[in-house]
Amino acid sequence: MPLGKEVKVMKCWKCKNYGHRSGDTDCPLFTSGNQLLEQFRYTHEDPMLDFIEEDKNQEKEERIKQFQALLETSSSDTDSSSSSDTSKKRRKKKHNDLKRARHKEKKTKKDKHKHKKHKLKHKKKKH
Numbered sequence: 001m002p003l004g005k006e007v008k009v010m011k012c013w014k015c016k017n018y019g020h021r022s023g024d025t026d027c028p029l030f031t032s033g034n035q036l037l038e039q040f041r042y043t044h045e046d047p048m049l050d051f052i053e054e055d056k057n058q059e060k061e062e063r064i065k066q067f068q069a070l071l072e073t074s075s076s077d078t079d080s081s082s083s084s085d086t087s088k089k090r091r092k093k094k095h096n097d098l099k100r101a102r103h104k105e106k107k108t109k110k111d112k113h114k115h116k117k118h119k120l121k122h123k124k125k126k127h
Contacts, residue, residue, distance in 0.1 A: 013041050 012029075013022040014037060020026040022041075043049055 013037065 008019045010021050011018050012020050012024070012027050014029040015027055017027075024030070
């Protein structure tokens with residue numbers, strides 16, 4: 001303690017001055033900080049940073065793939081919308097054809113039934 005001054009044997013990472021640490025409020029850069037030095041310190045002090053960044057990059061790539069797949073399906077849906085219109089027309093035509101066929105069957109059954117009644121009437125008249 002030269003000349004009555006108290007000197008701490010610590011060096012601040014932010015401002016590179018002696019007497020305090022990087023997290024102390026005594027540092028003039030406590031609130032703002034030196035951004036370049038902070039980034040350098042952060043990347044060199046954190047051993048898990050590489051793994052975290054790799055995970056983030058993988059998640060981004062997965063999201064991009066999902067969105068691309070979604071876009072492909074949506075674009076194929078717009079293409080298939082025109083084909084779905086034709087398929088709707090086909091289904092409607094098929095439905096109408098089935099209706100006509102049922103109507104013809106009913107009509108032929110009625111005709112057969114009328115024909116049987118007509119035969120029965122003729123038989124009764126002959127007797």
